[in-house]
Structure formats: structure tokens, C-alpha cells
Amino acid sequence: MGFQEFLGNERIVTALRGALRTKRVPHALLFTGARGVGKFTLARMFAQAANCERLPDDFCGECATCQRISQLADPQTLLEQGLAERGESADAATVERVPLILQSHPDVWALVPDPVRLKSPVARPMLRVGQLRAVQRAAYFQPMGRRRVFILDGAETMRWDVANVFLKILEEPPGSATLILTAPSPYALLPTIVSRCLQFHFAPLPQAAVEKILKEKTDRKPTEIKLAAQLAEGSPGLAIEMDVEAAAQRRRSALRILERAAQGHGFAQLFSDTSALAKDRDSSFEHQIGVFYGLLTDLLELTSKVKEPVLRNAPLAKELESLAKSVDSAWVLRAIAGFDELYVGARRNLNRQLGLDALAASLAPAPSRASVTHS
Ligand SMILES: [Zn+2]
Known part of the structure; x- marks a missing residue:
């Protein structure tokens, strides 16, 4: 048991243990990195180590405190309990009044984006003002153990006006509490929040x-x-x-779209491809954009003539190599910039289909772009 179970990103683990050992624990940490890379897991482990009854800078996993906090290892179960207790038909006011807080120990809270409903989320799950106000009140209580830890998972889902509630806590940090925010990237958060956090970026394993x-x-x-x-x-x-098969299929479809965009013809087909993407309900739009980023990163390696490129999408190596022959790195960079714009637009709830179509059109080689006609 203990931090040794955490694979990868040793540098971050060492830094966190050092902070605990020297009793210089920051008030706010920001963990950034891809979904599923271990940000929430390490935040939970940190909460255990900050309160373990036996060890000062690690956790035994066996004392009563460690065991209680370890229930956060399965946040889904706690989340479902919370939603069930609040009731399937909670209205907007109830959602704020009964904030969703995952808690298995009095000193350790985990906040995850609230999907509002157990069965079908009514909108994109997000951290709500009620949740943040609850943290604001509780952050100043004395801990029962050594340190209160508040994990705000998916901090990028905070609406920017709501984030100001949170900013107030960061401006007057409580003495014996640590807030840990997780987000895919610091650019998804207000700069004023990022600048008040000690930031750790989680590299892929x-x-x-x-x-x-x-x-x-x-x-x-x-x-x-x-x-x-x-x-x-x-x-x-x-x-x-x-779902391995569905994921492989999604990559193949995304690659087909890039191939067609690079060929600069068949716009009708391209637009129907992108509309299939915009409607894929099993995969979040951000995730789909992530699939394109993965492919484009590979293409960038291939078009920049890196020696022995290591491809993220190794099973598609042949197709990627062939596509890399028909585009250059300027095209790839233009595509990445286009997806950046699409990502920002999606976060602001702009029309996805329009964004995808604009992107597809901008990726056509110049001569055929001029011949696009809208019907
Ligand atoms: Zn322990």
C-alpha cells in the first residue's frame, strides 16, 4: 500500500511527499493532464497521506482514516448514492441547495461535475455554484485529523462567473486545508485561478x-x-x-475525415462524416477532438521527418504514413489550430456542426477551396 502503487509521474509523487514531510503543503494544487491519466487517483492518495494515522508522508492503507478515504477510489458508487438520495427529479434549486459532495471521511471531500440526474444527464455535467459555496463554508473548519482536503475534479466545467466564488477561497486560503483542482489543461481555467495554484502536469504513461x-x-x-x-x-x-472496438472504429473514422480533407474533394461526403461525429452520443465531443489531436500529433511527427517516430496510433501506422506523403507540417499545424478553435467553441456551446464544417473547409488545399459552392 502507499504511493508505490501509483505508476508513472514519479516526479509529482516525490514533490507531494516532500511537501508533506517538510509540512509545507500548498493551499492549492492544480493537476493537469489527459483524462484517465491518474489525477484523481493521486489526489485521493494525497488526501490519505495527509491524514494517515501511521505515516507522515505516505499512507498505510490500513488505519481507519486510510480505509475511509480509500472509498473515494470508486467515486462512481458514491456519486450514484448522492444522486439517488437527492432524488431523480430534483429541480434546479434543489440541485444547488443539496450540492453533490462525495465524502467518506469528514476531512476529505471530492466534488465531481454534477450530472443532475442518475439516469440521463439533463445537460453537460458541471461543478455548480452550490458545490463551491459548500467548499467555501467548510474550508475554514478545523480538521478532525491533520488536514482538510478538497478535490475539485473536472474544474474546467466550472462556469466562469461561478469560478469567482472559488477565487475568493484562493485569495484567503484556509490554514489547514488543501484544494486540489484537476483539469485537462490550464488553458481551460481562468488565469487568475491558475496563477494561485501550484501546478503539476501529468505526462502520459x-x-x-x-x-x-x-x-x-x-x-x-x-x-x-x-x-x-x-x-x-x-x-x-x-x-x-x-470499448476497444468502438475506440478503434472512432480512430479510423477520424482518419478518413483527415484523408478526405487533405484530398480536397468530396465535400458532400466530408460534411456527412462530420455530421456523424457531431451526433455521436457515446463519446463526448471533447473526447472526439482528442482523437483528432492524437492523429495529428502522429502526422506532425511523420511530416517533420523525426527519426524513428513513435506513433500514438501505431495500429494505423500504414495509413498515417501514406497520408503524411500528401500533406506537409504547415497543413498539420493549420489543422491543429482549427481543432483548438473548435474545442474553445464547443466549450462555449457554439454550434458543433458549423464548427466542424468550417474546419473541414479550411483544411482543403487552396485550389479546391475556391471551388466550394454552397447549395
Ligand atoms: Zn493509514
């Missing part, structure tokens, strides 16, 4: 480490483990919950 975790935590066949680890791009959490 080597494929072998992801495979090791899958072997321990799932009963999948070795071939499936290998494929899931390849497709998860260094995120064990993603690999664990992945």
Missing part, C-alpha cells in the same frame, strides 16, 4: 505501464490489453473503461 495496470485491474485477454493500452495514449483510466 508508457504503454508498458498501462498494460501492467490493465493486467492487475481487468480480466481482459492479452491481445485486448495490448490494443486498449495502445489506443488509450498513456491514460490507464481511459484504457480500463474503453
Whole structure:
């Protein structure tokens, strides 16, 4: 038991242990990195180590405190309990009045984006003002153990006006509490929040480490483990919950779209492809954009003539190499910029289809772009 169970990103673990050992724990930490890379897991482990009854800078996993906090290892169960208790038909006021807080120990709270309903989320799950106000009140209480820890998972889902509630806590940090925010990237948060946090970026894990975790935590066949680890791009959490066949299919479809965009013809087909993407309900739009980023990163390696490129999408190596011959790195960079814009637009709830179509049109080679006619 203890931090040794956490695979990858040793530098971050060492820094957190050092902070605990020297009793110089920051008031606010920001963990950034891809979904499923281990941000929430390490935040939970930190909460255990900050309160373990036996160890000063690690956690035993056996004392009563460790055991209670370890229930956060399965946040889904706590989340479902919370939603069930609040009632399936909670109205907007109730959602704010009864904030969703995952808590298995008085000093440790986890806040996750509130999906409002158990069965079908009414909108995109987000951290709500009620949740943040609850943290604001509780942050100044004295801890029962050594340190109060508040984990705000998916901090990028905070609406920017609501984030000001949170900013107030950061401006007057409580003495014996630590707030840990997780987000895919610091750019998804207000700069005023980012600047008040000590930031740690979680790098993707080597494929072998992801495979090791899958072997321990799932009963999948070795071939499936290998494929899931390849497709998860260094995120064990993603690999664990992945539908391998659907994920592979999604990558192939995304690659087809890039191929057609590079060829600069068949716009009708391209637009119908993008409309299929905009309507894919099983995969979040951000996740789909992430699939494109993965492919484009590979293409960038291939078009920049890196020696022995390591491809994230190794199973698609042949197709990627062939596509890399028909585009240059300027095209790839233009595509990445286009997806950046699309990502920001999606966060502001702009029309996805329009964004995708604009992107597809901008990626056509110049001569055929001029011949596009709208009907
Ligand atoms: Zn312990």
C-alpha cells in the first residue's frame, strides 16, 4: 500500500511527499493532464497521506482514516448514492441547495461535475455554484485529523462567473486545508485561478505501464490489453473503461475525415462524416477532438521527418504514413489550430456542426477551396 502503487509521474509523487514531510503543503494544487491519466487517483492518495494515522508522508492503507478515504477510489458508487438520495427529479434549486459532495471521511471531500440526474444527464455535467459555496463554508473548519482536503475534479466545467466564488477561497486560503483542482489543461481555467495554484502536469504513461495496470485491474485477454493500452495514449483510466472496438472504429473514422480533407474533394461526403461525429452520443465531443489531436500529433511527427517516430496510433501506422506523403507540417499545424478553435467553441456551446464544417473547409488545399459552392 502507499504511493508505490501509483505508476508513472514519479516526479509529482516525490514533490507531494516532500511537501508533506517538510509540512509545507500548498493551499492549492492544480493537476493537469489527459483524462484517465491518474489525477484523481493521486489526489485521493494525497488526501490519505495527509491524514494517515501511521505515516507522515505516505499512507498505510490500513488505519481507519486510510480505509475511509480509500472509498473515494470508486467515486462512481458514491456519486450514484448522492444522486439517488437527492432524488431523480430534483429541480434546479434543489440541485444547488443539496450540492453533490462525495465524502467518506469528514476531512476529505471530492466534488465531481454534477450530472443532475442518475439516469440521463439533463445537460453537460458541471461543478455548480452550490458545490463551491459548500467548499467555501467548510474550508475554514478545523480538521478532525491533520488536514482538510478538497478535490475539485473536472474544474474546467466550472462556469466562469461561478469560478469567482472559488477565487475568493484562493485569495484567503484556509490554514489547514488543501484544494486540489484537476483539469485537462490550464488553458481551460481562468488565469487568475491558475496563477494561485501550484501546478503539476501529468505526462502520459508508457504503454508498458498501462498494460501492467490493465493486467492487475481487468480480466481482459492479452491481445485486448495490448490494443486498449495502445489506443488509450498513456491514460490507464481511459484504457480500463474503453470499448476497444468502438475506440478503434472512432480512430479510423477520424482518419478518413483527415484523408478526405487533405484530398480536397468530396465535400458532400466530408460534411456527412462530420455530421456523424457531431451526433455521436457515446463519446463526448471533447473526447472526439482528442482523437483528432492524437492523429495529428502522429502526422506532425511523420511530416517533420523525426527519426524513428513513435506513433500514438501505431495500429494505423500504414495509413498515417501514406497520408503524411500528401500533406506537409504547415497543413498539420493549420489543422491543429482549427481543432483548438473548435474545442474553445464547443466549450462555449457554439454550434458543433458549423464548427466542424468550417474546419473541414479550411483544411482543403487552396485550389479546391475556391471551388466550394454552397447549395
Ligand atoms: Zn493509514
